[in-house]
Amino acid sequence: MNVKNQIILALDVEEKNKAYEILDQTTEYLDTIKIGYPITLALGPSIITSIKEEYDVKIIADFKVADIDATNEKIVKTTLNYGADAIIVHGFTGEDSVLACKNMAEKLDKEIFLLTEMSHPGADKFLKPVSLDIAQMGVDLGIKNYVAPATKIDRLKKIREVVGKDSFIISPGVGFQGGNAKDTLQYSNAAIVGRSIYNASNPKKALEEIIESIKV
Numbered sequence: 355m356n357v358k359n360q361i362i363l364a365l366d367v368e369e370k371n372k373a374y375e376i377l378d379q380t381t382e383y384l385d386t387i388k389i390g391y392p393i394t395l396a397l398g399p400s401i402i403t404s405i406k407e408e409y410d411v412k413i414i415a416d417f418k419v420a421d422i423d424a425t426n427e428k429i430v431k432t433t434l435n436y437g438a439d440a441i442i443v444h445g446f447t448g449e450d451s452v453l454a455c456k457n458m459a460e461k462l463d464k465e466i467f468l469l470t471e472m473s474h475p476g477a478d479k480f481l482k483p484v485s486l487d488i489a490q491m492g493v494d495l496g497i498k499n500y501v502a503p504a505t506k507i508d509r510l511k512k513i514r515e516v517v518g519k520d521s522f523i524i525s526p527g528v529g530f531q532g533g534n535a536k537d538t539l540q541y542s543n544a545a546i547v548g549r550s551i552y553n554a555s556n557p558k559k560a561l562e563e564i565i566e567s568i569k570v
């Protein structure tokens with residue numbers, strides 16, 4: 355996946371007008387939008403289709419799929435059929451669950467991102483001890499796309515070492531959670547930014563400043 359300006363907007367707003375206002379202000383610089391539960395549960399999954407129809411963007415559905423294989427397959431199929439280009443899948447559920455997602459995405463000519471370790475402090479207790487194993491499982495399964503934290507650069511670096519230079523990593527946690535875009539992009543292919551853009555008094559300016567900060 356190619357991500358314009360190496361920034362993905364996490365569009366975690368819950369009102370359609372607000373979502374479109376933010377997209378109007380930012381899609382000059384962005385071509386990849388992360389849609390999660392907040393907007394999907396508030397507006398329904400057809401919001402994915404609507405955004406795809408009105409903006410020239412790729413959509414990554416952050417549904418952190420984490421069920422048994424048969425259920426995962428259905429979640430992935432329905433989400434991607436709404437128009438998402440890729441879906442984020444948890445890795446801790448194991449090989450059969452992850453493979454069901456990968457196979458369904460490939461059947462639809464779309465992609466999955468495998469979530470290795472999360473960006474929030476609480477993830478240190480249960481996910482951190484196994485995140486490199488999750489990343490290695492992804493490599494063994496032939497997965498090319500990963501999610502790894504911008505807030506823990508040492509962990510991001512280690513995950514990059516496991517998945518290799520040709521894998522594509524996207525990283526949440528830049529801005530509000532304390533991560534820095536430039537540092538993150540040393541090891542990651544794209545930074546995910548939510549609140550620092552959509553809660554800014556001027557989202558376009560906030561995005562421009564993040565893009566500038568990568569260049570200096």
Ligand code: XMP
Binds near residue numbers: 549
């Ligand atoms: P903020 O507002 O903190 O938004 O810039 C971050 C976005 O990323 C999501 N998030 C994650 N997604 N793995 C994921 O797949 C993670 O470790 C992770 N941490 C944060 C968060 O839900 C929000 O949409």
